[in-house]
Amino acid sequence: MEKVLDFLLSAWDYFAQNILMQPAFLIGFIVLIGYLLLKRPFYECVAGFLKATVGYLILTVGSGGLVNNFRPILVGLKERFELDAMVTDPYFGQNAITAGIEETFGRTFGDTMLLLLIAFIFNILLVRFKKYTKLRAVFTTGNVQVQQAATAFWLLLFCFPELGRIEVLLVMGLILGCYWAVGSNLTVGICQDLTEGAGFAIAHQQMFGVYFFSRLSERFKKNKANRKLEDIEMPGFLSIFNENMVSTSILMLFFFGIILLTLGQDYLISAGFMVEGQSFLFYILQTSLMFAVYLAILQLGVRTFVSELTDSFQGISNTILPGAVPGIDIAATFAFGSPNAVTVGFLFGALGQFLMIGILILLKSPTIVIAGFIPLFFDNAAIAVFANNRGGIKAACIFPFLSGIIQVGGSALIATWVGLSQYGGYLGMFDWATVWPFFTVLMKFLGIVGIVLVVVLLLIIPQLQYRKNPEGYFLIVDDYDAYVKKQQEV
DSSP: OOOHHHHHHHHHHIIIIIIIIHHHHHHHHHHHHHHHHHHHHHHHEEEEEEEHHHHHHHHHHHHHHHHHHHHHHHHHHHHTTTOOOOOOOOHHHHHHHHHHHHHHSOOOOOOOOHHHHHHHHHHHHHHHHHHOOOEEEEOOOOOHHHHHHHHHHHHHHHOOTTOOHHHHHHHHHHHHHHHHHHHHHTTTTHHHHHHHTTEEEEEESSSHHHHHHHHHGGGGGGOOTOOOOOOOOGGGGGGGGSSSSHHHHHHHHHHHHHHHHHHHHHHHHTSSSSSSTHHHHHHHHHHHHHHHHHHHHHHHHHHHHHHHHHHHHHHHHHHTTTOOOEEOOOGGOOOOSSSHHHHHHHHHHHHHHHHHHHHHHHTTSSSSSEEOIIIIIIHHHHHHHHHHHHHHHHHHHHHHHHHHHHHHHHHHHHHHTTTTTGTTEEEOHHHHHHHHHHEEEEEEEHHHHHHHHHHHHHHHHHHHHHOOTTTTTTHHOOOHHHHHHHHHHO
């Protein structure tokens, strides 16, 4: 029996390491399976696999480039001004948990992979029984799953340090699986609206945040003067801002320029970001323009794989998981709506984050936060894309700014409380600065009752969504064109 168990664990570890934690291959295999279930010719199935995988790898290059491009600023602000601070970043957060979990709780990081498996199974089962659960989305972003499993593992151990290994894994697997299913499901409607029926949901770190701000943005619709970003035509020389690549380049030149000038040429050379004799002016120029380059690469990747995923997933939704949609990386939404919304969201989110960091310093907070690029960009840019689509320019500016404040403030509070700040990092994305601190409070102070309450609250959400629009709830996934026609008739 032990040999069988060891074999199964080894097989799972291989799958998790090489497929589940590699979203490009996971998406590729989903497309392959989908086309096979649709009984497409084998060569079309292989072509779909390759196109989807390459497309996602292109997206990864764009995302990674954006992160690396921001690194001189992230490192510089911390070292140049000698800030002993915690970095809000999923990878810094994962490293912090790896460093501290055995010392703090006497547990190993390896259990997070088992937790991920249990949570993933719960997610699939919840969608499989959608008739009762009203859940429609499967979380497929593997690297995000690992980060969240690690953070959730720490939070539950903080609440129940004496809980046995099996009990921890089962309880947190249930909670995390519910969060993945419910959070992704929340975004189905707004994603279908934004993409005009592309057939995917968000599976990332800010699902509740995107939904919350999207719904708030609808209040701005009442003001007809509040146009969308794409509706604005700049006059005269300002017309250059009508072109997304130009506007992004100019705004990033302004943003990066100020910060890099503050850091200074001497520091950048000593830190190895510049070489001796390199022009400071052209270093700033190249750093700023590369932002627009990587953003364009990211959008190309999205356009490459989304159509394949949409077509092929019909095979899975028709046979294995009826009426389901895949939850994918938040970056996929950047290719829809106004391209300028991405830049606007990043800039206003950064303003909110930097303001809150300043407040923490002034208040002599025990935890000072350094803004990591991933929460800074991927949360707030996405919020702006959806906010602009549903509420216009004002919503696209206001809500990323508020999100930036909340990200830093909420992360500082929860990381200090649970003891993660001392290890230098916390996940820091919107849901993990708001929703998960709330879950942690319930579990810490209510015990087992808190666990039950968290699960019940999560599972109530899709029921409320369904009750609000029972006729269109599943139709928006099954037949988007019919859904739109029906909405127009109302």
